[in-house]
Amino acid sequence: MSFMNHIRTVAKEALDRTSIIAKFLCCLHFTSSYLCSPTHAYGPSMLPTLNIAGDVVLVEHLSPRIGKVGYGDLVLVRSPLNPNRNLTKRVVAMEGDTVTYFDPLNSDSSRNAVVPKGHVWIQGDNIYASRDSRHFGPVPYGLIKGKVFFRVWPPSSFGLLDN
């Protein structure tokens, strides 16, 4: 009989501990999806702003929801070519603009494009080694996940990322 009671106390304590962990994960998930989350950005496409070996940056998710993404913002965008990958690029033009861009790998002259309604034109800072809107076209605004605003790692470049 006392064995059953013992099990009952242990089960109750396990449930309490699990509920605390569940509440913590809830809060973490809420903050990570709707407020601020870290992401690892690597590759040569954003030199010299971001390092080639990889930076850990903080992304805030409020701005795209309220439409506060504008020119020169570093954004985290879901890749239109591979929905499981996120890209970190800079917004160069908004809807309605005519973009004059230069793609040194494909042609020698600059080309024009008009950004349609509801889309943005994103480019990496390093135009020689970046796959961006010059290759896959303007990106729908709905694919923008957040705005990059702070760099956490490496510690030597800890701080706000400006335009």
Next chain:
Amino acid sequence: MKKAITVLRNMGPFRFAIKEARETAFLVAKCFCVLHVTDNYLISPVITYGHSMLPTIDATSTIFLTERISTRFGKVAHGDIVVLRLPHNPRQTVAKRLVGLEGDRITYVSSRLSKKKKKKHMFLVPKGHVWVEGDNKYNSNDSRSFGPVPYGLIESKLFWRVSPLKDFGSFWNK
């Protein structure tokens, strides 16, 4: 000093009410949490209206249940009815049928009834994109007008019909 003590003594039942309000608030917050997680990651209801999916979906407002699990893992196939965000208006979502996946070659006829000669178009769906069309070819604003849609804009897949009650039931592979 005496007034302060009287005030504190009268706060007794007030303190109990505050405690109970806090407990209720936490319970409401927990319920909201569970509801939110279910809505964002599992099953979410939608209300559809419009003519673009006749005869499969009526023009009157209909409630459906959509699931987000298959779209998260990429398990969508031809013929599924999906809810997606419009590429040129990120605040609007529509329900259309998936007609082409990446790599498919789509042949479609221009939908304008006024044109005497209907022009035939051919299109190759690029990588990472899908082609959606409404079942009502004459009155549907779909990929034939706004082009292929990046897969990242697909939100969920219709699988169950809720209203009207006589049509309550599975909506799979309609």
